[in-house]
């Protein structure tokens with residue numbers, strides 16, 4: 001029998017593997033319960049999430065919820081959404097003030113266990129190249145743009161997305177097909193899954 005996500009989350013929250021490499025306290029941030037139907041695999045918390053201890057409590061979260069067509073209450077309902085980034089802890093800032101990549105120690109330790117503990121998930125959203133390369137393996141293309149553009153290759157179980165950060169505003173402008181073509185499909189799939197989940201489980 002698979003371990004429960006609740007048990008796994010306790011282990012993750014106790015993890016301190018990266019502490020020797022960071023000059024701030026590690027604070028693993030994740031969300032979800034074993035029965036969650038949609039999983040979000042992002043990159044790693046930024047400074048605001050490091051402070052709040054809750055995923056996507058920043059402008060990226062506002063945009064992501066808009067992309068999904070869900071309210072805050074739905075997004076933070078752990079019976080619906082599990083949030084398991086490639087790095088559970090804030091990795092620090094680089095010289096330009098951007099977030100460093102997710103700690104490389106994290107995914108090998110935890111992602112496979114999350115896969116098993118979240119066996120009810122019917123849609124996994126892969127945000128950014130790290131999540132796409134890990135979860136799609138050789139189905140990930142050389143660039144994020146190509147992976148996102150070929151969303152039909154991964155549906156209905158996965159949908160690859162760019163990061164919803166303001167840093168990607170230029171990408172969104174250069175790739176209008178994303179909002180025209182991908183977001184309507186994403187919203188409809190999320191709407192159907194949440195409707196079914198709330199009808200059957202709640």
Ligand code: SF4
Nearest residue numbers: 015017018088089106
């Ligand atoms: S980033 Fe992952 S591996 Fe590193 S301390 Fe946090 S939970 Fe542990």
